[in-house]
Amino acid sequence: MAVRMVRVGDVLHQVRRTTPVSATETYPMVGARNFARGSFDAGSLRGTETKYRELKLVKAGDLIYPKLGAWEGAFSFVDPDLGDRYTSPEYCAFTICSTEADPAYLRHLFAWEPFWRSLAARSTGTNVRRRRLQPGAFLDGRLPLPDLPEQQHIAARLNHVANIRAFPSATAQLDRSIHALLRDGADRPLAAALDLELDEFPV
Numbered sequence: 001m002a003v004r005m006v007r008v009g010d011v012l013h014q015v016r017r018t019t020p021v022s023a024t025e026t027y028p029m030v031g032a033r034n035f036a037r038g039s040f041d042a043g044s045l046r047g048t049e050t051k052y053r054e055l056k057l058v059k060a061g062d063l064i065y066p067k068l069g070a071w072e073g074a075f076s077f078v079d080p081d082l083g084d085r086y087t088s089p090e091y092c093a094f095t096i097c098s099t100e101a102d103p104a105y106l107r108h109l110f111a112w113e114p115f116w117r118s119l120a121a122r123s124t125g126t127n128v129r130r131r132r133l134q135p136g137a138f139l140d141g142r143l144p145l146p147d148l149p150e151q152q153h154i155a156a157r158l159n160h161v162a163n164i165r166a167f168p169s170a171t172a173q174l175d176r177s178i179h180a181l182l183r184d185g186a187d188r189p190l191a192a193a194l195d196l197e198l199d200e201f202p203v
Contacts, residue, residue, distance in 0.1 A: 009139030013097035030085035032076035070133035104155035
């Protein structure tokens, strides 16, 4: 079974929920950790503490990233308990817009370093630490999309491995298991696509 390479924009749709900043209000904030390590509670921001005229409201399940942090893999789906919070205007937010994409599969895909690096490479700017990934360039990236049952199967297996890794007794064997899962092209058609080298993703 072939695995399609599709535009990110065929799977994700940019959302812009802007809220004017009021000096009398306090806004709960959320952020995305570098190297695809998830979303986090970024504390609260009083309207008097920022020069931004507006903030962006994000919902649970949104994919977010800061334009300046994309080159370090600051991609994250907002956790359920961190929804209805705000980000600065420097963040971009997206929702899943395709019924052919499984959310759990996409979470694992965006946490996979060769994949997020392929998207981060689309950042522009002469100073490495000031490079920005614009939403248009991000949406023009490519991602591997097998059929929905295959996505769900792979996500379930990776969820199982992730749950095992939560125990202190987990060893490097689990990391080898993940690598084997992604490489086993004979058993899992998705593996061949997931094992692409970075330069095989169009930039």
